[in-house]
Amino acid sequence: MSDDRSLAEFSSAAVGSETDEQTTEPPTVTYRCRPAGFVCSRCGAETETQWADEGVFVCPDCKPWA
Numbered sequence: 160m161s162d163d164r165s166l167a168e169f170s171s172a173a174v175g176s177e178t179d180e181q182t183t184e185p186p187t188v189t190y191r192c193r194p195a196g197f198v199c200s201r202c203g204a205e206t207e208t209q210w211a212d213e214g215v216f217v218c219p220d221c222k223p224w225a
Contacts, residue, residue, distance in 0.1 A: 191216060 189211045191197070196205045199218035209216035212223065 187211075
């Protein structure tokens with residue numbers, strides 16, 4: 160007996176996974192990086208990296224690290 164399977168066997172599974180993906184929430188972005196830099200929305204400092212905090216992106220110094 161062969162372990163080979165046809166692609167047709169998987170076609171109904173692929174349709175089901177598309178439905179699952181549509182009900183999944185997109186990922187939440189918590190960090191961003193750009194060599195050209197960003198301006199911190201709290202202190203105005205320029206930084207290459209920012210972290211999300213209460214709905215805004217801030218520099219590492221303004222992010223509370225609890």
